[in-house]
Amino acid sequence: MITYATRNVLPPSYYHYIGKDPLVYRTIGQQFARAADKFGDNDAIVSYHEGKRLTYSEAQKKVDLRYVNRLHVQKYVSRQIDRMAAGLLKLGLNRGDRIAIWAPNTLNWYIALMSAARIGLISVAINHAYQTPEMAYCMKKVGIKAIVASEAFKTQNYYDMLCNIVPEIRNSSDGIIKSSEYSSLRAVIMDSEKDYPGTFKIEDIMSLGSNKDLADLDKKSKFIQPDDPCNIQFTSGTTGRPKAAVMSHFNFVNNAIHIANRTELNEKYHKICVQVPLFHAFGIVISICVALEHGATPVLAAPGFNPEQSLRAIVDEKCTIINGTPTMYIDLIAKQKELNLPITSTEIAVTGGAACSPQLFRNIKSTFGLRSVKTVFGMTELSPVCFHSVKGESEYQVTETVGLLMDHLEAKVVDQQGNLVPFETPGELCVRGYSSMLEYFDDPVKTKETISHDKWLKTGDQFILQEDGYGRIVGRYKDMINRGGENVFPKEIEDFLSTHPDIIENHVFGVPDERMGEEICVHIRTNGKSLTREDIRQFCKGSIAHFKIPRYIEFVDDFPKTTSGKIQKFILRERFNKPASS
Template sequence: MLSKNMFNKTGFVRTFQKHYGLRLARQILTDNGSYYYNPGIEPLTIATLGDVIAETAHKYPGRVAIRSVHEDLTITYEELLNKADSLGCALRAQGFQKGDRLGLWTHNCIGWVVGCLGATRAGLISVLVNPVYEKAELRFCINKTKLKGLMIGDTLKNRDYYGLLSALVPELQTSKEGLLNCKEFPSLTTVINSGKQTFSGVSTLDSLVNNHKNNADITKYGKEVTPKDGSLILLTSGTTGDPKAGLDSHTGVVNNVYFSGIRNSFHEGHPIVCVQAPLFHALGAIVTLLSCLRHGATVVLPAPTYNVAANVDAICAEKCSITTGTPTMYLDMLEHVQHAGELPIKLRVALAAGAPCSPQLIRRINEQLKVQSVRALYGLSETTACVFQSLPRDSVEVVAETVGYTADHCEVKVVDEKGNNVPYGTAGELMVRGYLNMIGYWDDPAKTKQTIREDGWLHTGDKFTLSEDGYGKIVGRLKDIIIRGGENIAPKEIEDLLNTHPDVVDSQVIGVTDERLGEELCAVVRLRQGATFTPQDLTNHCKGKLARYKIPRILKIMEEFPKTVSGKIQKFKIKELIDSGKL
C-alpha cells in the first residue's frame, strides 16, 4: 500500500481538512498584489505512476477499466495491469533500460493505454506523439527525444502509419523485429503495432504480451524508479515551430491526476467517462485517461479519431455520466444533438478545457445538454496539466466567467513586464510554481532556463487576472501561439513553409476568431508582381508537409505588411484589419 495520511481515514476528518484547507488557502495572500497559494485538501502522494495504477487495479480488479467502442473491446483493471506488465517485461528483454523513451504514435485505442502503462511500469518514459504528424514532424520527434521504441497503429482511412514510417525508415521493411538498425535514427530499435495488422519488421503488441505472461520481473524494474524521475514527455508547440518536449515527473503526474480527478468527481461512485480528446493531448491522456485510472473510473473510447456522432452515440449507449472535451467539441456536440432530437444523454459532469471557453458556451452546455455540473480547467503541458480548475460547488456563473480555482499545492501570481506583482484583477503574465511544474524541456537547457526561473517560477506566456479568492481568468496570450480547436499551432513553422512557394514573397499566419474552433488559421501573403495565389494553391503546397490541422483555411493578400519603425511586422494590426472586415 502507498503511504497515506490519517486524514484519509474518516469522512469527518477529511471533510474538516477540506474546508480548513480552503480557508487557509484564502489566508495565504500578500499585500504585494496578485499572488495565491493553495496548500491542498490532502498531502501530496509520494509514489510513481506505475505504483498508483497498480494500487487501483488491486482495489478494483474486476471493474472495467477501458471500453473501446470502435474496437468492440473491453478490458478490466486486472487485465490491463497484466498486459502492461507483460509489455514492460518484453521491452526490458529487448534491451530497453530505465529512462529509455517509447513513442506512442497511434490513435485512441486500448493498445495506446497498454503502451503507456507498460512503459511506466518498466521505468521507461512515454513520449506522446500526435498521430497526424507527417514525416518532417515525426523525424524531429524521433531525433529530439532519441526514441528507442515507437508504437504505431493499424491503417485507418486517412492514416497509414506504417507506410509513412517506412518512407522515413526504409530499413524497417527488411529488419528483424526488435533489431532495427537505422542510419538516420540510430537510437530506434523497436517498432510495435498496437493493433492486429502485421507489418515487416514490426512486432505486434499481442505477441509481445503473450510471450511474456510471466511478468514477475516488473517489480524489480519498478523499484529502479523514483517519484522524482521523468514519467511522460508531452510535445508542445513553440514559437519556432518545432515542438518542445516537456518532461513531467512521476510526482507531477500522480498528484495532478489525483487532485484534478477529485474536482471532476471521478472518485464518486463508479463514473463512466467519455474521452473526446486524442490521447496524445494532455486533456486526453492526463486530465481524463490517467486521472480516471487513478480513481477507478471506466474510460470509454468512442472512435479512433475525433468523431462527434460516435461520441454522442457512446455517451448514450455506454451510459456515460461524465465527459471531457475542448470548447470546439462541445459546439459540435450541441449542433449534433440539436439535429438528432431527444437523446438519452444523462451527463452529471462536463469538463471544458484545452482552449479558452466562452461564457456563452458554458451556459449552453448546462442548458441544452442538461448537464448537472459544467466545469472549466486551465493548464499547460509544462505544468503537467491542471493549474486552475472549477470546484464541484461552483455556480454556472463562476464557471462561465473564470477558469476555476487554483490547483492544490500550487502557487500562482500575475506579474507585469518587469516581473512585479500587479494588483488583484489587473491583467499580466501568469506564473506558476509547485510540484506540478515540468522537470524541463528534454535536451534543451536553454529553453528550460527561459521558461523556469531559478526560484522555481514558470512563465506561462498567458495573460491573466487573479482574484483575491484564488480564481483565475484568462485574458489572452502573450506568446505567439494559435489555439485551433484545442491544438496549439506555431505560426512560424507554417510561414516558413509558405515562404518557400515561388510566388510568395512573405507571409504571416494569424489566428482569427472562429465560432466553432475558437481560432482559425488565416494566411496573409505578399506575392511577387503579377503572380496569383489561390486557397487551393496554398493547400497543395502544404499538403504532406504539415499536419492537416496546421494548413490555413483562410487566405488574404496584402501588398505590404504594417511595420514598426525598426522594421518589425505588426501582426496585431493585420489581425485588426481582418477582424474589422477591412482585409
C-alpha cells in the same frame, strides 16, 4: 502604519492554495496497482469503437502459462499490461529509454502507456496527424528506442511513413533495427494482425516474457522513483519546432488526483466519454490518470473526434462525464440537436484546452441536462492543470473565471519587468509547485527561458488573479493585437460575439495594416442563418469600444484545428487576403 487598505490599493497578486489533501509519492505503476486492488471489477478502459474493454484486475493480471493454452492467452491476456511490460524488457528496453506511441485512440494505446510506466520507460506521445518530417524530427530530438504504431489512420499509413524515415526497417530480418542515422531506434511494434517486414506485432511482444520475467516485474519496478520522467509531450508549436516537455510520475499522479477530486469522481462510480486525443495531456492526465484514483472508466468513443460516435457512446455506455475542448462541444451540441438522442446519464462536462465563452458554458449545460460544467486551465508544461472549478461555485465563477488555483500550487501575476502587479490587474501568469515539468528535453536554453532560477514557470498568458484565488484569462501574449497603440485581446471580442443568437463559433486575430500596425479580423460560423458584415458591426456598436469592432469580417463553414481541438489561428492569418475595397 500604512496598509494596502488605507492606501486603497489592492495587495500584490500572489496566491498559494494549500488544499486539504496531501501530495502522494507514487509512480503511475503504483497508482494503477492501487486501483486494481481497490476497484478490480470496474472497467479500467472501454474502447467503444473497437468493442473492447478491460477491467482493472484483468489489465494487470499475471497468468501462469503452465495452466493456460496459447490460444486462450492470445484471446484474453495478450493486451494486458504486465505481459507487454515483460516483453518490452525482453526486447532490450531499459529504464529511461524512450518509447513512442503513434496511433489514434485505441485500447492498445492505453496498454502501451501503462506498460511503459510500469517498467520506467518514458512514453513519447506522438500526434497521430504528424507527417513524415514531423515524426522524423521527434525521433531524432528525443532518441526514440522503440515505436508502437497503428497500421493507419485516415490518410496516414504509419508503416510506410516509418520506412520512408528509416529504410533499414524493411530489411531488418530479426526485427532489430540498425540505422546509422537513427542509431537509437531498436524496434517498431505494429498494432496489427498482419506481418509487416522488419517489425514486431504486439502479440509477439506479449509472448516474449516468461513466467519468471513476469515475476521479476515487481522487483524491477521498485527501482522506479516518482520523480523519474515518465512521459514526453511535444508542445503544439505554431511557430518553429515543437518543444519536448519532460513530465514525471509525480507530476502526473498528483495533478490527476486533485483533478479527480474537483471533478467529483470521489462521490460515485463514473464513466468518462473521452473525445480528446490520448497523445495530448488532456487525454493522458485528465482522462486516463484521473480515472485511476477512484476507479472510474475512460470510454474511447472513436479513434479520432467524431461527435456522433461520442453521443452514441454516451448513450450506450451511460457515461456520466464528458471531456472535450470548446470546439468539440460546439460540434457535439450541433449533432445532438440533429439526432436528439436519449441522453439521460450525463452529469458533468469538463472543458479545457482553449478558452470557453460564457455562452458556450450555458449551452453545454442546457443541451445535456448537466448539474455542473467544469473548466480546467493550464498548459502542457504544468501537467497540465493549474486552475480548476470546484463544487458549489456561483454562476459568475463558472462562466467568467477559469476556476480556483489547484491544490499545492502558487500563482503570481507580474508585469513585463517581472514585478508583481496588484490583484485584478492584467499581467503574465507564473506558477510554481509540484506540477512543473522537469525540463525541455536536451534544451537548457528554452528550459531557463520558461522556468526561472527560483522555479517560477512563465505561462505566457495575460491573466488576472483575484484575491479569492480564482483567475480570469485575458489572452495569450502572442495573440494580443496592437491596433494603433491600443492593446486588444481576441478573447474579449470572441466572448462578446458568442452571445449573438446566430453565431455558434468565432475566432478573432490580428492582421497587418500600414496605418494602424494591426487591424482586427474575425472569422464567424453561424447556425445557418444569413448574416451580413453590417449585421455584425451593428451588433457590436454600443456594446464594445469602437476600436474593438472588427474591421474585417469573414463567414466560414469550418476552422482549421489541431487534432487536440485547438484552433490554428496562424493558418487563418496566412489565408487572410485584404479585401480590395478596403
